[in-house]
Amino acid sequence: MNSTTTAPPRVRARHPGRREGEYDRFDPLFERLTTLAAGSAEHTRLRERLIAEHLPVARHIARRFSGRGEPESDLVQVATIGLINAVDRYDPHYGRGFLPFAVPTIKGEVQRHFRDATWAMRVPRRMKELHLQLVRASGDLADRLGRSPRPSELAEHLGISRDEVLDGLAAAAAYRPASLDRPLRKDDDTSDGYGEQLGETDDALDIVDDAEYLRPALRKLPERERRIIALRFFRHMTQSQIARAVGISQMHVSRLLARSLAALRHELGGRPGG
Amino acid sequence: MDGADHHAPAIAARDDVEIRLGAEAVHLPVVRAVAVTIAMRADLDLDAISDLELAVDEACSSLIVLARPDSLLICRFTVRDEEIVFRASVASDREPPSTQTFGWRVLTTLTDRARGWARAGQVHIELAKAKPVSAPEGRAEEIH
Numbered sequence: 001m002n003s004t005t006t007a008p009p010r011v012r013a014r015h016p017g018r019r020e021g022e023y024d025r026f027d028p029l030f031e032r033l034t035t036l037a038a039g040s041a042e043h044t045r046l047r048e049r050l051i052a053e054h055l056p057v058a059r060h061i062a063r064r065f066s067g068r069g070e071p072e073s074d075l076v077q078v079a080t081i082g083l084i085n086a087v088d089r090y091d092p093h094y095g096r097g098f099l100p101f102a103v104p105t106i107k108g109e110v111q112r113h114f115r116d117a118t119w120a121m122r123v124p125r126r127m128k129e130l131h132l133q134l135v136r137a138s139g140d141l142a143d144r145l146g147r148s149p150r151p152s153e154l155a156e157h158l159g160i161s162r163d164e165v166l167d168g169l170a171a172a173a174a175y176r177p178a179s180l181d182r183p184l185r186k187d188d189d190t191s192d193g194y195g196e197q198l199g200e201t202d203d204a205l206d207i208v209d210d211a212e213y214l215r216p217a218l219r220k221l222p223e224r225e226r227r228i229i230a231l232r233f234f235r236h237m238t239q240s241q242i243a244r245a246v247g248i249s250q251m252h253v254s255r256l257l258a259r260s261l262a263a264l265r266h267e268l269g270g271r272p273g274g
Numbered sequence: 275m276d277g278a279d280h281h282a283p284a285i286a287a288r289d290d291v292e293i294r295l296g297a298e299a300v301h302l303p304v305v306r307a308v309a310v311t312i313a314m315r316a317d318l319d320l321d322a323i324s325d326l327e328l329a330v331d332e333a334c335s336s337l338i339v340l341a342r343p344d345s346l347l348i349c350r351f352t353v354r355d356e357e358i359v360f361r362a363s364v365a366s367d368r369e370p371p372s373t374q375t376f377g378w379r380v381l382t383t384l385t386d387r388a389r390g391w392a393r394a395g396q397v398h399i400e401l402a403k404a405k406p407v408s409a410p411e412g413r414a415e416e417i418h
Contacts, residue, residue: 038304081391127383138320147319147321148319148320148321148322149319150317150318150319150320150322150406151314151317163413166311166314166315169310169314169323169378170310170311171330177359207375207379208374208375209374209375209377210376211373211376213378214376233376233379233383236383239320239321239324239325240320240321240323250320250321250324251320251324254320254324254327254328257324257328258327258328258331261328261332262331262382263330264330265377266336268376268377269339269377
């Protein structure tokens with residue numbers, strides 16, 4: 001899809017600690033991958049190995065985008081998706097090797113994440129900073145209080161007025177997570193340990209009458225979102241508890257829940273506005 | 275269509291907010307924004323603010339599906355000492371949403387009380403979210 005073979009060759013030199021050409025040794029493996037039937041055990045194994053061997057590249061690219069307000073763990077996950085796409089789409093018979101193809105593909109995925117996942121409108125810098133302050137302060141206070149803080153507590157903690165807190169929280173509404181349109185990925189490819197409870201949750205679904213429709217709808221959600229839905233609605237964890245368990249902010253949990261519920265409504269009822 | 279509002283008591287002058295909108299999903303952001311503003315001003319904690327917003331969204335979405343074409347969605351927020359009550363209704367000949375569905379589970383998980391009923395050509399949903407009990411002075415420090 002992305003074009004790709006035109007990436008500047010210097011990208012190889014950008015991986016400090018990795019000698020230039022170190023990844024060339026995988027070229028024969030990519031050749032081999034094209035000869036194997038997709039879905040065969042050997043293809044799967046080789047594909048997974050190639051993904052794993054190149055993970056440092058994805059991590060390296062993710063790190064270069066860190067410090068811009070998105071959690072690094074999210075960025076690594078997104079970069080890994082880019083890497084998987086690159087492995088799946090790479091054709092060793094064209095171009096100058098895998099890395100010149102993969103690096104722009106991975107970067108493109110991360111950039112798309114930023115485009116989708118950052119401020120939906122122009123928000124004054126002061127508001128962005130206030131928002132970041134609020135995210136950090138609510139994490140700190142949640143640890144201390146054992147529950148999420150109230151606006152008045154945030155105001156006191158930060159030494160600002162309650163109105164400012166309310167403005168900052170409202171600004172959070174202009175900050176939106178990546179869109180649902182991202183292609184679905186295979187769970188085992190990006191799994192970071194979220195999968196282990198899903199079997200149990202599956203049984204819990206029987207509590208509701210529409211479980212038979214809910215299951216396939218849930219399966220269409222990205223794994224993390226599915227897990228968050230399960231923890232909130234079948235395990236009765238609070239948003240703050242989920243935030244801690246998943247390693248993201250409560251505000252991000254809130255956004256993901258809103259997005260997932262809308263998607264589920266859409267899937268379950270074909271309701272308008274889903 | 276208008277005047278079909280069966281909310282029993284007249285709107286309380288001080289603490290009630292009522293909004294009427296076309297029963298279309300496109301208006302949901304307005305109701306969500308009002309829910310968030312009211313919850314923040316009532317000083318609910320961030321979890322509860324978001325829960326109320328999600329619940330209001332879910333309740334209104336499920337009512338809009340039941341609404342007669344070109345009818346109104348009538349929403350009222352009542353801020354009481356101990357809780358925020360949200361009531362919404364649409365003109366509809368249908369039954370209220372089943373309490374055995376995932377959608378209803380969402381409502382009961384996110385709020386402290388949820389009920390739905392149909393009466394006189396209107397379907398209603400009522401939700402209540404408890405306000406936090408004021409923590410005794412110095413409690414935060416104590417915990418720390």
